[in-house]
Amino acid sequence: MGTRFSRWIMKQPRQYFLAVQYKTTSSEYVASRARDPTFEKFKDKYKNLLKVISVQDLILANPHDPVVSLDFLSKLSQKLHLNCGAVAFLRKYPHIFHIYHDPMKSQTFCRLTDRAVQISKDKAEAINASLPLVVDRLVWLLSMSTSKMLPLRAILKVGRELGLPDDFEDTVIYKNSHLFQLCDAHEPNTHNLKLVNATSDKFIAAVENWRVEEYCKEGTSVDRAEIQFSFKHGYPPGMKLRKYFRAKVKEWQKLTYVGPYDMMTEKKRLSKARMTAVEKRAVAIVHEFLNLTVEKMVEVEKISHFRKCFGFDLNIRDLFLDHPGMFYLSTKGKRHTVFLREAYERGCLIHPNPVYNARRKLLDLVVLGCHGLFIDGSKSKPRNLASDKEAKSLEQHNEETCSSD
DSSP states (O other), rough: HHHHHHHHHHHHHHHHHHHHHHHHOHHHHHHHHHHHHHHHHHHHHHHHHHHHHHHHHHHTTTTOOOEEEEHHHHHTTTTTTTTTTTHHHHTTTTTTEEEEEEETTTTTEEEEOOOHHHHHHHHHHHHTTHHHHHHHHHHHHHHHHHTTTEEHHHHHHTTHHOOOOOTHIIIIIGGTTEEEEEOOOTTTTTEEEEEEOOSSSSSOOOHHHHHHHHHTTTOOOOOOHHHTOOOOOOOOOOOOOOOHHHHHHHHHHHOOOOOOOOOOOOOOOOOHHHHHHHHHHHHHHHHHHHHHHHSSEEEHHGGGGGGGTOOOOOHHHHHHHTTTTTEEOGGGGGGEEEEEGGGEETEESSSSSHHHHHHHHHHHHHTTTTTTTTTOOOOSSTTOOOOOHHHHHHHHHHOOOOOOO
């Protein structure tokens, strides 16, 4: 067997093995992307915000007594990705979490600070005030589906991104029964959300509005035929744009395609040109999807659940990597997150909304860390760790080995 394999190898041309050797893997493709320091810095802060939100949700789970014991939180440290332990993590954010010892229960607890509670209330008010926008987002999202129907499970996964309230089935679906209907899916205990009455009005994608604005700008020399099927592009600083790449993008911009709200006829066998059109439509759909989100960003895993419902079955991550002028893919925090590049400037939304502003306040407290909480310029004792008994109790809970967050 070994001799026959050796003979087979000797007969193969050298180029065969070179092709195998230099084939780029998916992980190598991700690693080779041009990094954008602005988005990377923002995502570095945001990954800590997600951990803070997970702890905050635990505290607010019981509205009658919004506290959580450190014993319970320590048991969940690994699940919540609190790598340095629950206590060490809480102490990093004294503007958000207040740790105290209850002598009656002989336990140490954590609650939100007054400032964090107020931010939580502001966010809830902003979400409730934006319910009409939430209804519109769902209508537009369902309209992009080939069947005007989406799995409820997939929608719930992007609930935060769409700004859905916790009780959105009651406040959005059932209160708008003329628009939405819950249907049983093929799998047990699963449901689909269906758009009952698709409006006859023509939906206008965000990119189409941008094209009109570009064409109507005062003193513009943009050719309508040239911008008719184009998307806004911008690249990471320092990214080298080769002549071949520029020509390829220019040619791609001119390609016609079916819009995100238009029906696309399905064909079993697709030509190369047809596949390119499918890809451009997929780009248009994810571009519109990101525009419908509150923060113009979403985890790649979450958006991948909608591929087949939107009528394409392409690799979402590769789609983002193939179009770095429109999307930026970040891998910070063990989660691949995609940003809509044109919506951001210097790490902030160009056109913010009330829900985004409320969430940004919490992010500001995360970035603030321990600054501004020390007494008399001392760096040894924060204000919210008052008693020696409490400090000793904290030390007992903080026996875990601290590693970098």
